[in-house]
Amino acid sequence: MKPKLLFNIAQSLLMARWRQTLIAAVGVTFGITMFIALLSFMSGLNDLLDGLVVNRTPHIRLYNDIRPRQHQAVTKWPAYKNDYPIISSLKSGNVRQEIYNSGPIIQDLEQNKQVLGVAPTITAQVFFNDGTVAINGVINGIDVAAERKLFFFDDYIVAGKSSDLNTIPNSIILGKALAEKLVANVGDVVQITTSTGTIFQLKVVGYFQSGLNDFDKAQSYASIQTTQKILGKSSLYITDIRIKLHNINEAPALAKTFGRIYGVDAEDIQTANSQFETGSFVRSLISYAVGITLLIVAGFGIYNILNMMIYEKMDTIAIMKAMGFSGRDVKTIFLVIAIGIGLFGGGTGLLAGYGLSVVINHIPFHTAALPTVKTYPINYNPLFYIIGISFSLITTYLAGWLPARKASKIDPVVIIRGK
């Protein structure tokens, strides 16, 4: 038995009813197109929204928290060794915010294979002086190269260049809202007062916009060296070590390990932002549900058309059986028809889905939150296309299976006698 013959017959039956076939295929095409476009778009948006959090948040942050000393004097007193002291009006002690041995810790972290990169930072509370007004603000001392590599710092710079922080001494990048308040243009000099009363002049080399206006009203960035100078600290002074890992899911476990080894507080991203994962999961779930619903509806379309075709082709099926085609041959023919529709409809659906994605990707989309994003985001993940075509083939196969089985079971005697 040559499969070619069955394909040939399936093809002839298809072509004889090409309008119906086309409509069935268009149903599948529509389903796959929407599936691909929807998933690419939703996934693109998800990545974008996740990026808002994940891009700028370290997977693990090492720092010294302000809190009461764990070992109070009374617990060390031998006479009270077996007692449980109750201390009232306990105050947080004068904990040094500096991380001890920051240099060796950073070196050690950079050797660690699980760590993608390390960015040391310092935060300094300052006042920006604008005439008679003093505006409360924060200067973040950063390692510009690490910040660019790990936290996409350049994506948020709306004016100037981040590298100027390294090349121009005593320079600062202001939050856009803060710069507006200070009426400071790029190239201007702003004056700051530190908490210890020291006055500094800093040159504005750029603006950044994070998307959170409140954040932009108070934040600014300078190089680590400049910030150390402002605070009057040595070149070893580091208050935070921000770490990015290769695998974000290892963060909670590693945070505990790092905290214990280096004797510092360690916070992981999952603890700091527990809600964002839930959001992206639900969004993916919804888009998959809608996409699969579309395909199932298309499947019912195919089921209908094949069923109708079988009623129309009763005579053909009966005579083919009389001529010596077995039930299995007939079943194969109708399954080939169904899968043919699925393949054709699915294939065009993939192309149309890609086309629609490209169109969406060119629709302007401006948001204050993401200054670098100009159009709607699309995730061109090949996985969606693989899922799409597999699902279209599976749906059409299942939709074709019942009618094909029915056709294979047709009793030729009943049809031929019935006339």
Add this chain to the structure above:
Amino acid sequence: METILEAVNIVKYFYDPVKVKVLDGVNFSITKGDFVSIVGKSGCGKSSLMYVLSTMDTDYEGEVKIDGVSMQRKKEKYLAKIRNEKIGFVFQFHYLLNEFTVLRNVMLPGLKLNRYSEKEVEARAYEKLQTLGIGELALKNAARLSGGEKQRVAIARALINDPDIIMGDEPTGNLDKKNSELVFDIFKQLSQQLNQTMLIVTHDPDFAAKTNRIIRMEDGKIVDEQR
């Protein structure tokens, strides 16, 4: 004489709407080269007998032997192969596949049998059509033929695999006088020139009268046989 087809004590019931015995112990055999007609009134079971003999109907008691092999308890796929290889059908309605050309219709059983290459099957199909005088219709669409032409194409299709026996269920039942005669002449020619074995169910006495052997049925039994 070589026996092609043998029926041994065939009993068949219809169950819908009530249990009716349509075939009541039919025994007969057909030898090679026989040109047999089965006649009888409507409802006497002649068509039912033919469908049992054709292997398409498997719901019966007794035994059908084709070329000496019992068809009892054989798988559907095996029976399909037997029909393809050893039996050619001509029905009252031509049952050509309208999706295909005349030539392709004739070729289909041959392609299914896969004994010859596609080229050879095509050549054989042409030859059969020529023999039946409709060679010029080969490339026409099957739907555009007249009733008589269609029936001749159906005969060509029945012949393509050189079957042991041709079975016809009222092959002239739907044709006018002229076409009926034409079709009968073809059968006659097949019988005389090619020594083709044929079993034709008919209620046309003129047709039956011209065959070599007439089997008359009544109430599911063979009541009379003439040679």
